[in-house]
Amino acid sequence: xxxxxxxxxxxxxxxxxxxxxxxxxxxxxxxxxxxxxxxxxxxxxxxxxxxxxxxxxxxxxxxxxxxxxxxxxxxxxxxxxxxxxxxxxxxxxxxxxxxxxxxxxxxxxxxxxxxxxxxxxxxxxxxxxxxxxxxxxxxxxxxxxxxxxxxxxxxxxxxxxxxxxxxxxxxxxxxxxxxxxxxxxxxxxxxxxxxxxxxxxxxxxxxxxxxxxxxxxxxxxxxxxxxx
Amino acid sequence: xxxxxxxxxxxxxxxxxxxxxxxxxxxxxxxxxxxxxxxxxxxxxxxxxxxxxxxxxxxxxxxxxxxxxxxxxxxxxxxxxxxxxxxxxxxxxxxxxxxxxxxxxxxxxxxxxxxxxxxxxxxxxxxxxxxxxxxxxxxxxxxxxxxxxxxxxxxxxxxxxxxxxxxxxxxxxxxxxxxxxxxxxxxxxxxxxxxxxxxxxxxxxxxxxxxxxxxxxxxxxxxxxxxxxxxxxxxxxxxxxxxxxxxxxxxxxxxxxxxxxxxxxxxxxxxxxxxxxxxxxxxxxxxxxxxxxxxxxxxxxxxxxxxxxxxxxxxxxxxxxxxxxxxxxxxxxxxxxxxxxxxxxxxxxxxxxxxxxxxxxxxxxxxxxxxxxxxxxxxxxxxxxxxxxxxxxxxxxxxxxxxxxxxxxxxxxxxxxxxxxxx
Ligand SMILES: Nc1ncnc2c1ncn2[C@@H]1O[C@H](COP(=O)(O)OP(=O)(O)OP(=O)(O)O)[C@@H](O)[C@H]1O
Ligand SMILES: [Mg+2]
Numbered sequence: 001x002x003x004x005x006x007x008x009x010x011x012x013x014x015x016x017x018x019x020x021x022x023x024x025x026x027x028x029x030x031x032x033x034x035x036x037x038x039x040x041x042x043x044x045x046x047x048x049x050x051x052x053x054x055x056x057x058x059x060x061x062x063x064x065x066x067x068x069x070x071x072x073x074x075x076x077x078x079x080x081x082x083x084x085x086x087x088x089x090x091x092x093x094x095x096x097x098x099x100x101x102x103x104x105x106x107x108x109x110x111x112x113x114x115x116x117x118x119x120x121x122x123x124x125x126x127x128x129x130x131x132x133x134x135x136x137x138x139x140x141x142x143x144x145x146x147x148x149x150x151x152x153x154x155x156x157x158x159x160x161x162x163x164x165x166x167x168x169x170x171x172x173x174x175x176x177x178x179x180x181x182x183x184x185x186x187x188x189x190x191x192x193x194x195x196x197x198x199x200x201x202x203x204x205x206x207x208x209x210x211x212x213x214x215x216x217x218x219x220x221x222x223x224x225x226x227x228x
Numbered sequence: 229x230x231x232x233x234x235x236x237x238x239x240x241x242x243x244x245x246x247x248x249x250x251x252x253x254x255x256x257x258x259x260x261x262x263x264x265x266x267x268x269x270x271x272x273x274x275x276x277x278x279x280x281x282x283x284x285x286x287x288x289x290x291x292x293x294x295x296x297x298x299x300x301x302x303x304x305x306x307x308x309x310x311x312x313x314x315x316x317x318x319x320x321x322x323x324x325x326x327x328x329x330x331x332x333x334x335x336x337x338x339x340x341x342x343x344x345x346x347x348x349x350x351x352x353x354x355x356x357x358x359x360x361x362x363x364x365x366x367x368x369x370x371x372x373x374x375x376x377x378x379x380x381x382x383x384x385x386x387x388x389x390x391x392x393x394x395x396x397x398x399x400x401x402x403x404x405x406x407x408x409x410x411x412x413x414x415x416x417x418x419x420x421x422x423x424x425x426x427x428x429x430x431x432x433x434x435x436x437x438x439x440x441x442x443x444x445x446x447x448x449x450x451x452x453x454x455x456x457x458x459x460x461x462x463x464x465x466x467x468x469x470x471x472x473x474x475x476x477x478x479x480x481x482x483x484x485x486x487x488x489x490x491x492x493x494x495x496x497x498x499x500x501x502x503x504x505x506x507x508x509x510x511x512x513x514x515x516x517x518x519x520x521x522x523x524x525x526x527x528x529x530x531x532x533x534x535x536x537x538x539x540x541x542x543x544x545x546x547x548x549x550x551x552x553x554x555x556x557x558x559x560x561x562x563x564x565x566x567x568x569x570x571x572x573x574x575x576x577x578x579x580x581x582x583x584x585x586x587x588x589x590x591x592x593x594x595x596x597x598x599x600x601x602x603x604x605x606x607x608x609x610x611x612x613x614x615x616x617x618x619x620x621x622x623x624x625x626x627x628x629x630x631x632x633x634x635x636x637x638x639x640x641x642x643x644x645x646x647x648x649x650x651x
Contacts, residue, residue: 052645057554078558085556092648096551100240110555112233158555 003069004030005165005198006054011063013049013221023049024061024221031166031200036192038209039202041218047202050218051170054200055090056080068165085114089159091172097143097151097158104130104139107157114162122161129157132187149180156184160191167191169201173208185211234561237552238568241541248537253577255533256628260581260620261588263523267616268589270519272609274512280443281505283384286351286474287483289504290496292331329355334470337494346477346486351378353472354459359425362414366425369410371452373459382476385453387604392418392438397455404458405438409449426462434458443599524623531627534573538566538635542642549639550647563640570632571625578624582617 013024023046031037039047052058053065056072059080065072067087072080084090097106107126111117117125130136133153135146143151152175159167167188173181185208191197192213201212209215217224242249331337334352341350354373359366376397379385386394389405397403404422406414416422420436434454442448454462460469475490477483483500491498502509542549549562557565593610 048649052648055554057643057648058645078560081553081556081558081561083556084554090554092554094648096547096554096648098240098548098551100244100548109233109552113556113561 002032004066005033005035005068006031006200007064007066007069008050008054009064009066011050011053011061011065013046013053013058013061022221024053027063027221027223029216029223031198033165033198034192034196035214036188036199036212037201037214037216038212039200039216039218040204040206040209043204045218046221047218048170051168051200051202054166055088055168056084085110086162087165089162089164089167091152091156091159091167091169093171093174097154099142099144101142102139103135103141103143103146103154106143106154107161110158111161126157126161129160130154132160133157134183149176152176153180153184156187163195163197165198167197167199167201169199169203171202171204173203173205181205181208234565234568238565238572241545241548241565241569242572245537245541245544248540249573252530252533252537253573253580255530256527256574256577256624257581257584259523259526259530260578260624261584262526263620263623264582264585264616265588265592266523267516267519267619268585268610268612269592269608270515271611271613271616272593274515275611276605276609278512282480282501284388284442285501285505286382287477287480287501288475288487288490289499290331290337290473290475290490290494291471291499292329292496294329329471330465331470331473331494331496333494334473335468337496338470338473340494341473341475341490346479346482347475348478349378349382349476351375351382351474351476352456352470353379353474354456354463354465354469355471356459356463357427358462360410360414361423361425361431367410367413367449369407369424369450369452371404371424371454371459371462373454373456373462375456382474388440388442389438390441392436394438396437397453397458400435400437402432402434402458403437403454404434405440405453406436407448407451408439408441409445409447410452411436411439413449424462426464428464430464432462523620527620527623527627530577530624531631534570534628534631535635537573538570538632539638541569542566542635542639546642546647549642550644553642553644554648559640562642563636566636566639567629567632570628570636574624574628574631578621578628581624582620585617585620586612 007030009028011024011027012022015021015023027050039050041047049058053061056065056067067083072083075083097103098109101109104123104126107129108122111122111125112119127136127139130139133156135150135153135157138146138150138154143154146154152172156172173184176184188199188201189211192199203209215226217226338350338352341347352375356371356373358369358371360369374385374397376385376394380394390408392405394405397405406416406422411417414422416436418436418438421433422436423431423433425431440448440451440453442451456470457467460467463469473496477486480501484502487498487500487503490496552562552565553559589610589612592608595608597605597608599605
């Protein structure tokens with residue numbers, strides 16, 4: 001069997017502030033290549049918390065996290081940063097673009113950090129990603145000159161620049177209107193089906209979730225077993 | 229990772245906080261400027277004051293003082309060391325023998341010293357006590373017989389002759405260069421005659437060919453110069469009569485050991501410049517210490533300026549730090565980023581400071597300054613010692629690095645999850 005792109009084994013998470021609360025209980029699941037999954041659940045059930053753990057940014061958990069079959073436990077902070085840089089694309093609900101740089105440069109940054117391609121090649125790729133998202137005409141603008149939906153699409157382009165194995169999204173379409181949300185959905189679907197990237201997207205949008213390959217439903221820090 | 233990216237991000241952060249960054253850089257510029265100017269000025273003054281002493285003082289002075297016999301004849305009988313029962317001798321009857329403070333065999337010593345590779349120059353001198361006759365009054369005075377050319381070469385004698393030509397001492401017979409103070413009292417000038425009485429009682433007429441001003445009023449009232457031969461004639465001594473041999477060394481720090489060596493070797497007394505002028509070194513040291521302390525304090529204050537701007541920048545750019553980390557920048561990269569920001573502020577400010585410091589030093593060196601004691605000085609003395617610039621640069625680097633290091637370390641520890649969740 002093919003190694004899953006992302007696998008969580010009995011992930012447990014506590015918050016200690018102000019009192020010790022268990023937020024995730026034995027969360028286990030695997031996400032294969034080319035799989036497009038939606039995570040749904042009530043507010044406060046632990047979706048974001050799980051996503052931060054899966055993104056390797058949060059390391060204070062129990063259990064196992066494997067990315068492309070490689071366990072993440074015990075890796076140094078710098079090694080985890082490299083994993084994030086090369087293998088994970090993250091789209092937040094808020095866009096988090098750097099207003100000091102142009103849209104194009106924002107998209108280029110992770111690739112420049114990776115350092116595998118030359119400057120012009122990276123620029124070319126960045127244009128390509130912006131075109132896929134329909135905003136290549138905004139490339140030279142500063143992020144604060146864009147609309148909310150446009151910013152979000154720039155953030156998605158940035159998450160795609162290194163062709164990551166896994167794309168994680170925390171309500172990436174939460175700030176978008178119906179039309180833009182559909183554009184983003186189509187892009188995600190294409191990434192999964194054409195480029196075999198694994199996508200795990202947290203969403204409150206039931207229509208959006210329904211159209212994905214798979215729905216992971218959470219309740220009080222647990223994944224509800226799916227009926228076949 | 230590629231460095232240009234880091235520099236680009238650092239530059240973007242700097243530009244985002246352009247004005248504060250500029251103020252912090254100006255703080256560094258100011259402190260480096262003051263550091264350079266202060267040290268340049270202080271050590272210029274130090275060199276001047278030291279030069280005052282070092283230029284005019286021989287590194288080693290060989291002389292022969294009137295001294296009592298080191299061993300009284302009775303010691304030969306009682307012995308110096310005959311156990312606990314040694315009787316105490318309180319008879320000290322033998323007075324110093326009637327001998328003038330001359331250096332025996334001066335010619336040979338001078339010749340030998342001139343061959344010593346450690347010696348830069350030797351100048352003989354003959355001191356004579358005299359009275360200047362002013363009407364019916366006699367003023368005490370000292371006449372030094374010198375070899376003008378050598379004295380000028382080794383001790384810049386000519387610099388202190390304010391009127392007349394020092395070399396006339398050689399060309400005009402029975403000539404004298406009078407101390408300015410003495411000349412003022414006697415109401416004489418260049419070209420006039422003065423009369424002096426020697427210790428032996430003879431009266432001599434001397435022609436004033438120059439006036440001498442050392443800057444020390446007490447000295448100028450007493451001290452005069454004449455040629456070596458004239459001084460020997462005044463004393464009624466032969467032309468080998470020399471009371472002092474002044475030695476200038478190539479490296480004056482060797483003076484104390486060499487003084488001992490010469491004293492033993494030539495059987496004379498020898499005084500080195502360090503012993504003779506120990507207070508000057510102390511003064512120099514303290515002035516330097518104060519300059520360094522003030523300069524370094526300024527730098528540290530500037531360092532706090534950088535520390536503040538960096539802390540502010542990091543506080544403001546939490547989102548940027550979080551997203552950089554989410555994108556795959558490690559803590560170490562973030563830390564390097566902010567250290568680069570700090571160094572950019574410090575180095576640009578510091579480089580400007582070095583230039584302005586140089587400029588200010590040049591400006592100081594053009595400010596008129598006419599100390600009465602130093603006729604050759606017309607402007608404030610400064611030093612352009614490259615060591616100051618080196619120290620300033622190194623200190624700017626260290627303080628900005630430290631000022632950047634601690635905020636940068638804080639930035640490297642920012643937890644992106646906290647920031648992203650906080651939105
Ligand atoms: N830093 C924290 N300290 C303590 N408790 C926290 C912290 N962060 C989150 N929690 C708690 O953990 C639980 C899960 O939060 P999480 O953000 O994962 O929810 P979510 O499913 O993403 O909700 P939403 O859909 O509203 O975004 C919540 O009950 C929240 O109060
Ligand atoms: Mg959430």
